Amino acid sequence: MAKVTIDNIEIEVPEGTTILQAARMIGGDVVPPAMCYYSKLDTSGGYCRTCIVKVSQGSAKDTRPMPKPVASCRTPIMDGMVVENMISPDLLEARKGVVEFLLINHPLDCPICDQAGECHLQDLSYQHGLSKSRYEFKRREFEKIDIGERLSSI
Ligand code: FES
DSSP states (O other): OEEEEETTEEEEEOTTOBHHHHHHHHOGGGSOOOSSOOTTOTTOOSSSOTTEEEEEEOOSSOOOOOSSOEETTTOBOOTTEEEESTTOHHHHHHHHHHHHHHHTTSOOOGGGOTTTTSOHHHHHHHHHSOSSOOOOSOOOOOOOOOOOSSOOOO
16 A cells, blocks of 8 residues: 555555546545546556646655656556645646647637537636637648538538
8 A cells, every 4th residue: 555645635545556546536626637548448548638746745765756747647656655736836837738738729619519518628628727828820620521421520
């Protein structure tokens, strides 16, 4: 078993548990958002970076902080690790940047989107994103492709 402290809450978890899994054991605001991690798929996670957290103490043996935010879904707990999620203003600022990058080429037509109201990206944007994008370049656009009468492409 290994002890970890996440947002000042201590929990003991089995060796090999990731920071995200430990946070989910605690529950509530401690849990970072996770857009690409699905626990039943071994290779999921580590791509979107929405789950980043700040590790302010690497372990009980090596108390140095990790030099940059880490993906909590792919980072295993070390005994004595101290993690900051919602209590770190720097981390929340970094997460805003991640959300901004995710939305750069995403259509911003939420009011007419079928998924509106049930969209994890929309929730993430409301909870962790900036109120507007600083991105000024033309968005990627795609030509419609005819893929049959029963399916339509965007
Ligand atoms: S959930 Fe996407 S990188 Fe962790």
